[in-house]
Every structure is written in C-alpha cells, then in structure tokens.
Amino acid sequence: MIGYLFQCELALLELAERSWDDPAAEVRMEVLDDIEFLHGSGTPAELLQSKHRSEAGQLSETGKDFWRSVASWIDALKKIGNPGVESMPLLRLVTTQVAAEGTFYYLLRRGPGRDVSAALARMEEVAAADGPKTTAEERKLYLELSPSQRYQFVDALVISDGSPVMSDLDSSLARAMGIRVNQQDAVLDQIKGWWYRVAVQLLERKDPARQRASVSAQELLCRLDEVSDQFAGENLPITEELRRLTAAEIDAYHDDLVVKQMRWIGLKDRAIATYLRDYHHARAQRSEWLRTFKITEEGLADYEQRLWDEWDHIFVDLTDDLDDESEEADKRSVGKNVLSKTMDKVADEPARLGSTTVGWVGRGTMHSLADRADPDEGPGWHPDFSSLCRNRANEQEK
Structure with a gap:
C-alpha cells in the first residue's frame, strides 16, 4: 500500500521539481508506465518506474524490480511505435534502494561517472546468465532486442537511487514547492488533499465524466498560489476594464x-x-x-x-x-x-x-x-x- 502512495506522491514531487523550469510539463499515471511526463506532445518524454522499499538496502542486478521494469518499458515503447534516437523517451527508475559501486545501476546514474557502454556490457552479461528463473522471461525479452536497440535502450536509462522513503517525502515536497518551514504542514495538507483527488481522476478508467488525461505543472503552481495566499494575502489581478455595456x-x-x-x-x-x-x-x-x-x-x-x-x-x-x-x-x-x-x-x-x-x-x-x-x-x-x-x-x- 505504501508503494502505491509513494507512486502518487512521487508524481507530485517530480511535477513540482519540473515546475521551476517547465511549467507546461504534464504528468499522467498508469497509462504506459507508473508515471509519465509529457512536454508539449502526446508522446511521453519520460517513462518513470517507482520502487519503494522501506528497508532500503542495495539494488540487485538480478532483482525483479528492475527486470520487470525493463519488460514494462519494452512493451510501452512498442505501443508508441519504437521511437528512434531523436524521440526516445527517458526511461527512469526511481528507487529507495541504493546502487552499489561496480554494478550497471551505478554506471547508469546521472553525473560524471555515467558510462553507457560499460553498463550495456554488464547488463547483457547479467541478462544472458542462467539464473534466476524469477526474471528469466524479462531478461530474454531484453536480449531479443537488436544490438542497436539494446544500446538505445540503455542510453535512455537513468537510475535515480536513494530516493527518500515515503515517511521522508514531505520535506522534499516542501523544498520543491518553495514552502516556508513555518507553513509546511498546513500548506502540504491542503496541496496533498487536492492532489489525491486529482490522482483519482488520473486513475479513473470507467467513467469519462470523472477522468482527466493529465495535470500540468502550471496547474500545480496555481493551486500552490491559492493555498499559500491564504497565509500571504496576495490578491488576484484585475485585468478587466469596467465599462457600460452597449x-x-x-x-x-x-x-x-x-x-x-x-x-x-x-x-x-x-x-x-x-x-x-x-x-x-x-x-x-x-x-x-x-x-x-x-x-x-x-x-x-x-x-x-x-x-x-x-x-x-x-x-x-x-x-x-x-x-x-x-x-x-x-x-x-x-x-x-x-x-x-x-x-x-x-x-x-x-x-x-x-x-x-x-x-x-x-x-x-x-x-x-x-x-x-x-x-x-x-x-x-x-x-x-x-x-x-x-x-x-x-x-x-x-
């Protein structure tokens, strides 16, 4: 249950972080992936898998979390027409676990130590190994990609390890939204109440009248202004010029x-x-x-x-x-x-x-x-x- 709640609040956190540079960014959930980000088109710019483990530990190279994510991404890419290098979405794994040095996870983190070629070689070695049986089908699915497709896939892959666990997300949300410390609890209570109602609409599949396709960072910023202004007293701008009607x-x-x-x-x-x-x-x-x-x-x-x-x-x-x-x-x-x-x-x-x-x-x-x-x-x-x-x-x- 915490994993599902983590996915929901992680989507809010990621949208808040994007709002600083791209207020037009949009998020949706459970369409092609756990979380997806759109940037001005119907094709996702990022497919994000969220993995929550309360006892963090280290990521296993043969673990189900990762290889099932790989299978999910391969399926999603087929649905959007196997995009080329120019339109390939970012494939991102956000996990509370930690990437150990020397693993392909470690080589696929952002930063100067990122090495796609070395990560590709190690991934193919793990995928071709005899075990474990629990991920055999997913690893086989990866190996069925052509060499160029495997390189393109790994090149688009980013590991975001060490994410805060669910109980620690509030401080990250407050920082991402620029909420003052003395207002954090009151503002977050209202923002998260609004967000969970929105999340239900994003996840609705049966009633078209109750569903919505996505939520933009601009809408989040607007809601944040509405809540924050209860404490700051900022007025809405009046742009209409009052005149007699004809x-x-x-x-x-x-x-x-x-x-x-x-x-x-x-x-x-x-x-x-x-x-x-x-x-x-x-x-x-x-x-x-x-x-x-x-x-x-x-x-x-x-x-x-x-x-x-x-x-x-x-x-x-x-x-x-x-x-x-x-x-x-x-x-x-x-x-x-x-x-x-x-x-x-x-x-x-x-x-x-x-x-x-x-x-x-x-x-x-x-x-x-x-x-x-x-x-x-x-x-x-x-x-x-x-x-x-x-x-x-x-x-x-x-």
Whole structure:
C-alpha cells in the first residue's frame, strides 16, 4: 500500500521539481508506465518506474524490480511505435534502494561517472546468465532486442537511487514547492488533499465524466498560489476594464435566466443594465483567471460556494415570514431586498481567502450563479423562484 502512495506522491514531487523550469510539463499515471511526463506532445518524454522499499538496502542486478521494469518499458515503447534516437523517451527508475559501486545501476546514474557502454556490457552479461528463473522471461525479452536497440535502450536509462522513503517525502515536497518551514504542514495538507483527488481522476478508467488525461505543472503552481495566499494575502489581478455595456450586449442577455430572475422581482431596465455590467465583466475576469492559471476550477468552485452560502442565509431570513397567501407585490419587495442585501454581502467576499477582490467580481459572480440556478437550491431573488424556474424550464422544453 505504501508503494502505491509513494507512486502518487512521487508524481507530485517530480511535477513540482519540473515546475521551476517547465511549467507546461504534464504528468499522467498508469497509462504506459507508473508515471509519465509529457512536454508539449502526446508522446511521453519520460517513462518513470517507482520502487519503494522501506528497508532500503542495495539494488540487485538480478532483482525483479528492475527486470520487470525493463519488460514494462519494452512493451510501452512498442505501443508508441519504437521511437528512434531523436524521440526516445527517458526511461527512469526511481528507487529507495541504493546502487552499489561496480554494478550497471551505478554506471547508469546521472553525473560524471555515467558510462553507457560499460553498463550495456554488464547488463547483457547479467541478462544472458542462467539464473534466476524469477526474471528469466524479462531478461530474454531484453536480449531479443537488436544490438542497436539494446544500446538505445540503455542510453535512455537513468537510475535515480536513494530516493527518500515515503515517511521522508514531505520535506522534499516542501523544498520543491518553495514552502516556508513555518507553513509546511498546513500548506502540504491542503496541496496533498487536492492532489489525491486529482490522482483519482488520473486513475479513473470507467467513467469519462470523472477522468482527466493529465495535470500540468502550471496547474500545480496555481493551486500552490491559492493555498499559500491564504497565509500571504496576495490578491488576484484585475485585468478587466469596467465599462457600460452597449445596447446590443444587454439585448443579448434578454432571454437568459439571469435577466428573468431580475424581471420576476420587478426590476426596471436601468437597474438590470447595471447588474448585467457586473455579470458581463465578472464572467470575463473569471475566464481570464482560469485561462492564465491564476485560479483553479476547484478554487473558483470554493469561491462560488461561499457566495451561495451568504445568499442562503439572507434568503431564508427575509422570506421566513411569507406564506402562500402573501401578495405578489410583497413578494417582489422582499425579492428586491434579498438581491440588495446579497449584493452588499458578496461584494466583500474575496475570490481567494486572505486577499481582497473588487466588489463587481462578487456581485457579477452571484448573478452567474443565478443564471444557472437549481430550482431546488438557488440562488434566486423572488421568494417563489423555485416554481418560476421550473415553469420556465417546462416552457422551454415545449
């Protein structure tokens, strides 16, 4: 079990380390290998096998961990069309065990002591030996490669030995992400909580709606900013220039639910135009934040949930005294009050905790929620918005 968790957190660590030089790097898991890294194309630039042993010890040249990895890599390379030297992915074994001097593992580590030719000769000697039977098939598979293929294979092979064991990974993660020591536990708890949810999506194979192909270093950096900003208070950039909407822009929203919600409480054109201005620019600003990885979809969903919660308290409080016998005029009056108080409250809610956000982003985002309101959950302004939303949906279906 620790081995699987190690694989998951190793993918996070490797992605964090790449983020400094290549924020466009992407990671995926269990497609062609334990962990894969993509760099601007569908073909992996690196195939990584992760091996965790709590009692480190030394790597055995005839060990199952290595030779089964070799067989896995050969199979993966066949699936991507046996790439040539130019497009050959890096084949990397990350292990908590240690490479002893004189072994081919030692010769395939990064650094000045790397010697591909000597490692190749030693690997072929081990592969051709009589035993052990536990790796006979995998060693045979390697020897069936042509001499040039074996050289290309070994040339692409990198041994990363002495990796921290699972219980020591947190300090490596904190360093890779640049997290301050006094914030390490709090920030890592949130980052790892997010990462494990992402990992489940990466590993999902049955439900397309719940799966994702990969995660980029840029998205990790964005999530790290969101979490770190709770302690630093950094504000999201405002790039939208607030302006009056044209008559054509306003008219384009004429049949949208966001406008219907305002019509149901009796708002006039001038008030609707003002609220639509917030709605229009907040939509564009949120899209810009998502596009440029200033906020993640999870961070935005958290913000919207906080806005919804403010509305819910206000709506329940102001509509509690109404009943089925209440006059329509009274209901509209209450609805206007719900809208006004909600707008005042959400204008002060930051898009990212610990920061500040201009008021029109909160007001406009609240209208976005009203535009896609759930009849059972809201948000809405009119006390009877639930039935009004259902009636509208029924009419549209007809």
